[in-house]
Amino acid sequence: MGEKPSVVILGASRDRTKFGNKSLRAHQRNGYDVFPINPHAEEIEGVAAFAGIGDLPRKTFNRVSIYLPPAVLLPMLPELAELAVEEIYLNPGSESPEVIEKATALNLPIIQACSIIDVGDHPSDL
Template sequence: MSKVVAVIGASNNRQKFGNRAVRAYTREGYTVIPINPHEDVIEGLRAYASVLDVPGPIDMASFYVPPEIGERVIEEVAQKQIPEVWFNPGAESDALVARARHLKLRPVV
Protein backbone atom coordinates (compact mmCIF):
# COMPACT_ATOMS: atom_id res chain seq x y z
CA MET A 1 0.00 0.00 0.00
CA SER A 2 1.40 3.39 -0.97
CA LYS A 3 2.06 6.20 1.44
CA VAL A 4 -0.70 8.84 1.55
CA VAL A 5 0.45 12.46 1.27
CA ALA A 6 -1.71 15.56 1.59
CA VAL A 7 -0.39 18.45 -0.51
CA ILE A 8 -1.44 21.58 1.38
CA GLY A 9 -1.76 24.39 -1.14
CA ALA A 10 -2.14 22.15 -4.19
CA SER A 11 -2.89 24.17 -7.31
CA ASN A 12 -4.18 23.77 -10.86
CA ASN A 13 -1.51 26.23 -12.02
CA ARG A 14 1.18 23.93 -13.43
CA GLN A 15 3.84 26.59 -12.81
CA LYS A 16 3.28 26.57 -9.04
CA PHE A 17 5.15 24.25 -6.70
CA GLY A 18 1.83 23.11 -5.22
CA ASN A 19 1.00 21.59 -8.61
CA ARG A 20 4.48 20.29 -9.32
CA ALA A 21 4.39 18.48 -5.97
CA VAL A 22 1.09 16.76 -6.83
CA ARG A 23 2.62 15.50 -10.09
CA ALA A 24 5.94 14.49 -8.51
CA TYR A 25 4.40 12.57 -5.61
CA THR A 26 2.03 10.82 -8.03
CA ARG A 27 4.95 9.88 -10.30
CA GLU A 28 6.78 8.41 -7.29
CA GLY A 29 3.83 6.16 -6.43
CA TYR A 30 2.31 8.05 -3.51
CA THR A 31 -1.44 8.31 -3.01
CA VAL A 32 -1.87 12.08 -3.34
CA ILE A 33 -4.61 14.11 -1.67
CA PRO A 34 -4.68 17.71 -2.96
CA ILE A 35 -5.82 20.24 -0.32
CA ASN A 36 -7.20 23.54 -1.60
CA PRO A 37 -10.47 25.14 -0.45
CA HIS A 38 -11.01 26.74 -3.88
CA GLU A 39 -10.63 23.69 -6.17
CA ASP A 40 -12.65 20.50 -6.69
CA VAL A 41 -10.15 18.63 -8.89
CA ILE A 42 -6.40 19.06 -9.32
CA GLU A 43 -4.48 17.04 -11.91
CA GLY A 44 -7.44 14.66 -12.15
CA LEU A 45 -7.50 14.03 -8.39
CA ARG A 46 -10.35 14.99 -6.08
CA ALA A 47 -9.33 18.00 -4.01
CA TYR A 48 -10.50 18.66 -0.47
CA ALA A 49 -10.95 21.97 1.34
CA SER A 50 -9.29 20.62 4.50
CA VAL A 51 -7.44 17.52 5.67
CA LEU A 52 -10.35 17.06 8.06
CA ASP A 53 -12.61 16.37 5.05
CA VAL A 54 -10.45 13.47 3.85
CA PRO A 55 -11.75 10.01 4.72
CA GLY A 56 -9.13 7.67 6.16
CA PRO A 57 -5.62 8.21 7.48
CA ILE A 58 -2.92 10.42 5.94
CA ASP A 59 0.77 9.57 6.45
CA MET A 60 2.30 12.97 5.78
CA ALA A 61 1.43 16.54 4.87
CA SER A 62 3.58 18.65 2.57
CA PHE A 63 3.04 22.41 2.90
CA TYR A 64 3.10 24.82 -0.08
CA VAL A 65 1.36 27.77 1.60
CA PRO A 66 2.73 30.87 3.37
CA PRO A 67 3.44 30.43 7.10
CA GLU A 68 0.48 32.59 8.13
CA ILE A 69 -1.87 30.13 6.39
CA GLY A 70 0.16 27.18 7.64
CA GLU A 71 -0.31 28.34 11.23
CA ARG A 72 -4.07 27.82 10.83
CA VAL A 73 -3.79 24.57 8.88
CA ILE A 74 -1.33 22.95 11.32
CA GLU A 75 -4.11 22.69 13.90
CA GLU A 76 -6.21 20.65 11.45
CA VAL A 77 -3.20 18.47 10.63
CA ALA A 78 -2.81 17.71 14.34
CA GLN A 79 -6.54 16.96 14.69
CA LYS A 80 -6.28 14.55 11.73
CA GLN A 81 -3.26 12.94 13.46
CA ILE A 82 -0.94 13.27 10.47
CA PRO A 83 2.41 12.40 12.06
CA GLU A 84 4.89 13.87 9.56
CA VAL A 85 4.83 17.43 8.22
CA TRP A 86 7.12 18.78 5.49
CA PHE A 87 7.55 22.56 5.35
CA ASN A 88 8.84 23.45 1.89
CA PRO A 89 10.84 26.63 1.17
CA GLY A 90 8.66 29.66 1.80
CA ALA A 91 6.17 27.65 3.87
CA GLU A 92 8.28 27.45 7.01
CA SER A 93 8.71 29.77 9.95
CA ASP A 94 10.27 29.25 13.36
CA ALA A 95 6.86 29.73 14.99
CA LEU A 96 5.21 27.18 12.70
CA VAL A 97 7.89 24.54 13.28
CA ALA A 98 7.70 25.15 17.04
CA ARG A 99 3.90 24.82 16.93
CA ALA A 100 4.17 21.55 15.01
CA ARG A 101 6.56 20.17 17.64
CA HIS A 102 4.27 21.37 20.44
CA LEU A 103 1.41 19.47 18.76
CA LYS A 104 3.60 16.31 18.78
CA LEU A 105 4.05 16.32 15.00
CA ARG A 106 7.33 15.49 13.25
CA PRO A 107 8.31 18.59 11.22
CA VAL A 108 10.80 18.34 8.36
CA VAL A 109 12.30 21.57 6.98
Protein backbone atom coordinates in the same frame (compact mmCIF):
# COMPACT_ATOMS: atom_id res chain seq x y z
CA MET B 1 2.05 -5.84 -3.15
CA GLY B 2 1.47 -3.43 -0.27
CA GLU B 3 -0.71 -0.38 -0.07
CA LYS B 4 0.54 2.70 -1.90
CA PRO B 5 1.99 5.44 0.30
CA SER B 6 -0.28 8.45 0.75
CA VAL B 7 0.35 12.18 0.77
CA VAL B 8 -1.78 15.22 1.51
CA ILE B 9 -0.71 18.24 -0.56
CA LEU B 10 -1.74 21.20 1.60
CA GLY B 11 -1.77 24.18 -0.75
CA ALA B 12 -2.15 22.17 -3.97
CA SER B 13 -2.51 24.32 -7.08
CA ARG B 14 -4.10 23.93 -10.52
CA ASP B 15 -1.27 26.09 -11.91
CA ARG B 16 1.38 23.68 -13.25
CA THR B 17 4.12 26.27 -12.63
CA LYS B 18 3.40 26.35 -8.87
CA PHE B 19 5.21 24.04 -6.46
CA GLY B 20 1.89 22.86 -5.00
CA ASN B 21 1.11 21.36 -8.41
CA LYS B 22 4.62 20.09 -9.10
CA SER B 23 4.60 18.26 -5.77
CA LEU B 24 1.30 16.57 -6.58
CA ARG B 25 2.68 15.35 -9.92
CA ALA B 26 6.02 14.28 -8.41
CA HIS B 27 4.33 12.25 -5.69
CA GLN B 28 1.89 10.72 -8.20
CA ARG B 29 4.61 9.57 -10.55
CA ASN B 30 6.57 8.13 -7.63
CA GLY B 31 3.71 5.87 -6.55
CA TYR B 32 1.82 7.95 -3.97
CA ASP B 33 -1.93 8.24 -3.57
CA VAL B 34 -2.38 12.02 -3.50
CA PHE B 35 -4.96 14.03 -1.58
CA PRO B 36 -4.79 17.67 -2.72
CA ILE B 37 -6.25 20.39 -0.51
CA ASN B 38 -7.42 23.57 -2.22
CA PRO B 39 -10.67 25.28 -1.20
CA HIS B 40 -11.07 26.74 -4.71
CA ALA B 41 -10.68 23.57 -6.80
CA GLU B 42 -12.84 20.50 -7.32
CA GLU B 43 -10.00 18.60 -8.94
CA ILE B 44 -6.32 19.06 -9.67
CA GLU B 45 -4.49 17.03 -12.32
CA GLY B 46 -7.49 14.68 -12.53
CA VAL B 47 -7.55 14.02 -8.78
CA ALA B 48 -10.48 15.05 -6.58
CA ALA B 49 -9.48 18.00 -4.40
CA PHE B 50 -10.66 18.68 -0.85
CA ALA B 51 -11.64 22.06 0.56
CA GLY B 52 -9.86 21.58 3.88
CA ILE B 53 -8.23 19.13 6.27
CA GLY B 54 -11.60 18.22 7.79
CA ASP B 55 -12.90 17.18 4.37
CA LEU B 56 -10.31 14.46 3.82
CA PRO B 57 -11.84 10.95 3.51
CA ARG B 58 -9.53 9.47 6.15
CA LYS B 59 -7.26 10.58 8.98
CA THR B 60 -4.11 8.48 8.44
CA PHE B 61 -1.45 9.39 5.87
CA ASN B 62 2.23 8.69 5.34
CA ARG B 63 3.05 12.29 4.54
CA VAL B 64 1.75 15.85 4.42
CA SER B 65 3.55 18.24 2.09
CA ILE B 66 2.85 21.92 2.79
CA TYR B 67 2.84 24.79 0.28
CA LEU B 68 1.17 27.57 2.26
CA PRO B 69 2.62 30.80 3.66
CA PRO B 70 3.19 30.76 7.43
CA ALA B 71 0.34 33.19 8.18
CA VAL B 72 -2.15 30.86 6.46
CA LEU B 73 -0.62 27.66 7.87
CA LEU B 74 -0.31 28.72 11.52
CA PRO B 75 -4.04 28.54 12.43
CA MET B 76 -4.34 25.19 10.59
CA LEU B 77 -1.72 23.38 12.68
CA PRO B 78 -4.09 22.19 15.46
CA GLU B 79 -6.36 20.58 12.85
CA LEU B 80 -3.32 19.04 11.18
CA ALA B 81 -2.35 17.57 14.56
CA GLU B 82 -5.61 15.56 14.54
CA LEU B 83 -4.30 13.47 11.64
CA ALA B 84 -2.08 10.42 12.08
CA VAL B 85 0.92 11.32 9.90
CA GLU B 86 4.44 9.87 9.74
CA GLU B 87 6.08 13.03 8.38
CA ILE B 88 5.13 16.60 7.57
CA TYR B 89 7.24 18.48 5.04
CA LEU B 90 7.48 22.22 5.54
CA ASN B 91 8.62 23.10 2.04
CA PRO B 92 10.65 26.29 1.50
CA GLY B 93 8.47 29.32 2.14
CA SER B 94 6.04 27.56 4.49
CA GLU B 95 8.24 27.70 7.58
CA SER B 96 8.68 30.46 10.13
CA PRO B 97 9.87 30.53 13.74
CA GLU B 98 6.21 30.67 14.87
CA VAL B 99 5.22 27.69 12.71
CA ILE B 100 8.19 25.65 13.97
CA GLU B 101 7.41 26.54 17.59
CA LYS B 102 3.71 25.68 17.36
CA ALA B 103 4.31 22.50 15.31
CA THR B 104 6.88 21.34 17.86
CA ALA B 105 4.49 22.07 20.75
CA LEU B 106 1.85 19.96 18.96
CA ASN B 107 4.39 17.13 18.50
CA LEU B 108 4.08 17.27 14.72
CA PRO B 109 6.77 15.24 12.88
CA ILE B 110 8.09 18.15 10.82
CA ILE B 111 10.85 18.05 8.25
CA GLN B 112 12.15 21.31 6.78
CA ALA B 113 13.04 20.28 3.24
CA CYS B 114 11.68 19.95 -0.29
CA SER B 115 9.41 16.92 -0.56
CA ILE B 116 9.73 16.92 -4.37
CA ILE B 117 13.47 16.27 -4.09
CA ASP B 118 12.84 13.68 -1.37
CA VAL B 119 10.73 11.55 -3.75
CA GLY B 120 13.53 11.66 -6.32
CA ASP B 121 12.38 14.42 -8.66
CA HIS B 122 13.54 17.97 -9.20
CA PRO B 123 11.07 20.87 -9.50
CA SER B 124 12.70 22.09 -12.73
CA ASP B 125 11.94 18.72 -14.36
CA LEU B 126 8.20 18.99 -13.71
